[in-house]
Amino acid sequence: MASKSVSVPHRLRWPLGYTAVAVLVFLAYYYVIPNLGPDAQTFFRNWLPLTSVNEALVWVICALGLNIVVGYAGLLDLGFVAFWAIGGYVAGWLMSGKFYDVNFNFLGGASGPGIHISFWLVLIVGGAFCALWGVIIGAPTLRLKSDYLALVTLGFGEIIPQVFLNGDNIGGFNLTNGAQGITPVDPIAIGSTKLGPFDLVWKYLIFVGIAALVVFITLRLREGRLGRAWLAIREDELAASMMGVPLMRTKLAAYAVGAVAGGLGGVAFATHVNGVLPDRFNFSISITLLAMVVLGGMGNVWGVILGALVLAWINSTGLPQFGTSFNDQFGTNVNFPSYNFLLFGGILVLMMLFRREGILPESRTRLILKEPSRTDMESLHADMEEAAPELDEDLEPVIAADGTGEKA
Amino acid sequence: MFRAAKIFATVAVAGLAASACGGSASGGSDGGSSSGTMVIGIDLPLQGASKDASESTVNAMKLYLDQVGGKAGKYKVKLKVYDDSTAAKGAWDDATCAKNAQDHVANTEEVAVMGTYNSGCAKIEVPVLNQDPKGPMLMVSHANTNPGLTKSWDPGEPEKYFPSGKRNYARVIATDDYQGAAGAQFAAKDLGVKSCYVLNDNQTYGIGVAKAFVDEAKKQGIKVLGNQAWDLKQPNYTALFTNIKATNPDCVYLGGIFDNNGGQLVKDKVKVLGDNSKVKLIAPDGFSGYPDFDKLAQAQGSYLTFAGLTTTSLREQGGVGAKLLDAYKKKYGADPATNYALYAVEALQVIMKAIEGSDGTRASIRDQVFSGSGISIPADVSAVGKKLTISPKTGDVDVLDISVINVKDNEEKFLKPWPVS
Numbered sequence: 001m002a003s004k005s006v007s008v009p010h011r012l013r014w015p016l017g018y019t020a021v022a023v024l025v026f027l028a029y030y031y032v033i034p035n036l037g038p039d040a041q042t043f044f045r046n047w048l049p050l051t052s053v054n055e056a057l058v059w060v061i062c063a064l065g066l067n068i069v070v071g072y073a074g075l076l077d078l079g080f081v082a083f084w085a086i087g088g089y090v091a092g093w094l095m096s097g098k099f100y101d102v103n104f105n106f107l108g109g110a111s112g113p114g115i116h117i118s119f120w121l122v123l124i125v126g127g128a129f130c131a132l133w134g135v136i137i138g139a140p141t142l143r144l145k146s147d148y149l150a151l152v153t154l155g156f157g158e159i160i161p162q163v164f165l166n167g168d169n170i171g172g173f174n175l176t177n178g179a180q181g182i183t184p185v186d187p188i189a190i191g192s193t194k195l196g197p198f199d200l201v202w203k204y205l206i207f208v209g210i211a212a213l214v215v216f217i218t219l220r221l222r223e224g225r226l227g228r229a230w231l232a233i234r235e236d237e238l239a240a241s242m243m244g245v246p247l248m249r250t251k252l253a254a255y256a257v258g259a260v261a262g263g264l265g266g267v268a269f270a271t272h273v274n275g276v277l278p279d280r281f282n283f284s285i286s287i288t289l290l291a292m293v294v295l296g297g298m299g300n301v302w303g304v305i306l307g308a309l310v311l312a313w314i315n316s317t318g319l320p321q322f323g324t325s326f327n328d329q330f331g332t333n334v335n336f337p338s339y340n341f342l343l344f345g346g347i348l349v350l351m352m353l354f355r356r357e358g359i360l361p362e363s364r365t366r367l368i369l370k371e372p373s374r375t376d377m378e379s380l381h382a383d384m385e386e387a388a389p390e391l392d393e394d395l396e397p398v399i400a401a402d403g404t405g406e407k408a
Numbered sequence: 409m410f411r412a413a414k415i416f417a418t419v420a421v422a423g424l425a426a427s428a429c430g431g432s433a434s435g436g437s438d439g440g441s442s443s444g445t446m447v448i449g450i451d452l453p454l455q456g457a458s459k460d461a462s463e464s465t466v467n468a469m470k471l472y473l474d475q476v477g478g479k480a481g482k483y484k485v486k487l488k489v490y491d492d493s494t495a496a497k498g499a500w501d502d503a504t505c506a507k508n509a510q511d512h513v514a515n516t517e518e519v520a521v522m523g524t525y526n527s528g529c530a531k532i533e534v535p536v537l538n539q540d541p542k543g544p545m546l547m548v549s550h551a552n553t554n555p556g557l558t559k560s561w562d563p564g565e566p567e568k569y570f571p572s573g574k575r576n577y578a579r580v581i582a583t584d585d586y587q588g589a590a591g592a593q594f595a596a597k598d599l600g601v602k603s604c605y606v607l608n609d610n611q612t613y614g615i616g617v618a619k620a621f622v623d624e625a626k627k628q629g630i631k632v633l634g635n636q637a638w639d640l641k642q643p644n645y646t647a648l649f650t651n652i653k654a655t656n657p658d659c660v661y662l663g664g665i666f667d668n669n670g671g672q673l674v675k676d677k678v679k680v681l682g683d684n685s686k687v688k689l690i691a692p693d694g695f696s697g698y699p700d701f702d703k704l705a706q707a708q709g710s711y712l713t714f715a716g717l718t719t720t721s722l723r724e725q726g727g728v729g730a731k732l733l734d735a736y737k738k739k740y741g742a743d744p745a746t747n748y749a750l751y752a753v754e755a756l757q758v759i760m761k762a763i764e765g766s767d768g769t770r771a772s773i774r775d776q777v778f779s780g781s782g783i784s785i786p787a788d789v790s791a792v793g794k795k796l797t798i799s800p801k802t803g804d805v806d807v808l809d810i811s812v813i814n815v816k817d818n819e820e821k822f823l824k825p826w827p828v829s
Binding site: 045049051052097100112113114165177178179180181183184196197198200269272273275277279280282288315316319320335338339341 | 455499504513514535536564
């Protein structure tokens with residue numbers, strides 16, 4: 001898609017590229033891999049099982065949400081796990097037998113006591129509920145800047161999972177089932193077909209679709225008025241407000257939109273694991289998400305996707321499997337997964353030293369990071385300053401507002 | 409520059425796609441699964457606090473399999489170990505459990521699963537194995553003590569774990585309700601306790617066992633002064649025990665796992681309420697098998713229950729279990745780090761017996777356990793030294809040994825067996 005000689009309209013490039021990759025992976029898992037020999041099948045089961053791909057897609061969805069808050073609006077959020085958790089619990093409440101004395105079924109994937117609502121509706125409800133919480137969490141942080149803001153979000157990220165953990169007795173009402181969590185969650189129903197635990201390829205398609213939706217929203221917002229306002233706030237809050245950007249509304253919008261993605265990811269994850277358990281939602285999830293955004297390239301959707309896929313894979317499959325192979329090969333007994341954080345930390349330090357802008361940087365960030373500081377400029381020559389970039393100069397300016405050609 | 413980044417991205421994405429499609433060349437040979445070999449999956453948390461326990465569990469099973477020549481009837485048996493924990497969490501992980509469940513089913517040679525250690529993990533895996541198109545696939549746990557997996561407990565349990573309508577989950581260990589009950593009976597009858605304060609760690613296991621203790625304590629005439637969760641992130645529990653002191657209990661019951669800051673809890677209990685001869689300290693097997701706990705000065709004089717027999721008493725009992733323990737000590741230089749190790753061997757025996765009587769398919773192996781009179785292991789071969797029968801209706805075991813252990817001289821000393829019905 002980098003080549004200019006191909007005459008694909010610019011606005012169709014990413015949807016086509018995205019669809020192509022998604023379809024390739026789908027075909028690989030649907031058709032190619034099941035027809036390979038047993039050795040190759042074992043290879044894929046060990047190194048790239050579809051469960052890991054699906055899990056990585058959930059990370060992608062959440063990382064894209066965090067990217068809006070951190071990458072676009074420049075608001076450091078250390079508690080993004082809260083939205084993942086809220087989304088997960090919305091799925092737990094509305095798609096399981098948790099509230100057994102209620103008997104409500106609306107196109108659900110299961111019958112019997114409890115609330116069973118269609119996965120697709122739950123996605124919308126989860127997203128909306130998280131948006132609401134995004135605003136609630138965002139509201140008190142509006143007066144704060146940088147470090148203080150980060151601390152408040154950190155606090156929320158710690159509080160919300162604790163609420164879920166201890167929510168089995170809120171005035172005698174069992175809201176969250178405490179540490180036992182809510183298992184199992186209903187299967188996804190498409191019409192009358194229900195996706196069983198082994199319909200991973202179809203779940204993959206659904207997750208890819210959700211990710212595409214989030215990418216679409218992110219990219220479209222970025223081009224529009226709201227996106228430009230976010231960038232303005234990120235660069236200089238004071239200047240932005242002087243130019244008439246409504247700080248409060250714009251920042252709240254960033255939290256809300258980011259939270260929607262977190263909620264979608266949470267609902268998707270609940271169906272992936274087939275349950276919600278509170279002890280998953282800890283601080284390290286927020287940090288890993290942040291690392292995905294920073295490593296991939298803050299503000300650049302493709303960078304963030306790449307960062308999320310790679311880190312999620314290393315976390316879930318790559319490193320343990322590398323350890324197993326290494327130990328088998330050399331007869332050693334090194335516990336590679338326990339060096340996980342050492343590896344992540346090391347990569348982060350190296351990245352900050354040598355490629356601060358991330359693997360796939362946003363063009364704007366890169367230029368800013370390369371620009372000499374003001375004092376440097378003044379001490380040398382004032383005219384060494386590059387012309388300030390006007391958004392991504394590489395992007396063609398006009399994009400049709402109808403936003404056709406969405407996703408897979 | 410941006411172009412370069414774009415090209416890099418394209419290459420990376422293409423590479424990812426290529427790696428997803430490639431490998432077809434390597435898959436030429438079509439060996440198929442050799443029909444004679446049955447693989448049993450072992451699903452344990454191999455990282456974090458349970459690491460030592462899980463490793464010795466695996467070792468004990470490997471040792472046993474070697475002793476019996478690696479065969480179950482006409483079938484050759486192999487073990488395959490799965491890790492259900494992640495380094496990042498240092499404990500079992502829900503997503504990893506979900507992934508393992510898929511792997512068990514996808515691995516065509518695998519016929520049954522031994523595990524899991526954590527009940528929460530079993531609750532994720534069992535429904536998946538249950539819906540295996542070639543199954544249901546049998547899972548036998550050596551350590552899941554949460555009652556809900558096999559009997560009515562919380563609403564919807566246990567049926568919600570078996571969507572196909574057929575049971576596929578069995579266990580060789582008594583459930584929490586027996587253990588909590590045994591703890592309460594022991595407190596009332598042997599220790600003469602009149603009032604008790606109950607704490608739990610707010611996790612599946614801890615809440616279950618604390619609830620069972622409370623229920624039985626009331627029946628035994630013990631006054632339950634409170635049942636409250638302890639916050640595992642607290643730096644100390646002085647305030648908690650100061651409040652408890654006001655209620656003036658004879659005993660404190662800790663329903664939970666030692667990993668969850670149990671050390672600090674025990675220290676502060678003694679600091680505020682006095683030593684364990686004055687205010688008794690009783691805990692379930694979540695505190696058993698931790699050298700750190702046994703060596704704690706404040707733990708001396710406390711009583712533990714264990715849902716089975718301890719390594720010591722199994723050795724005294726003699727038989728297959730004792731022989732296995734001796735062989736283990738000879739090979740690894742110490743006893744297994746957990747009392748569950750022999751129960752894992754017992755679970756393996758159940759699975760192997762099922763394989764022996766089956767036609768080698770998953771469905772048939774599962775049927776061995778859940779049809780007719782079920783599986784029973786005679787006393788002379790049983791790793792726990794007693795005849796053991798798995799109920800074909802529920803998958804629960806009929807041997808309900810609970811051991812009472814006394815922590816003394818930095819060691820867990822077997823005090824007496826406590827049979828419950």
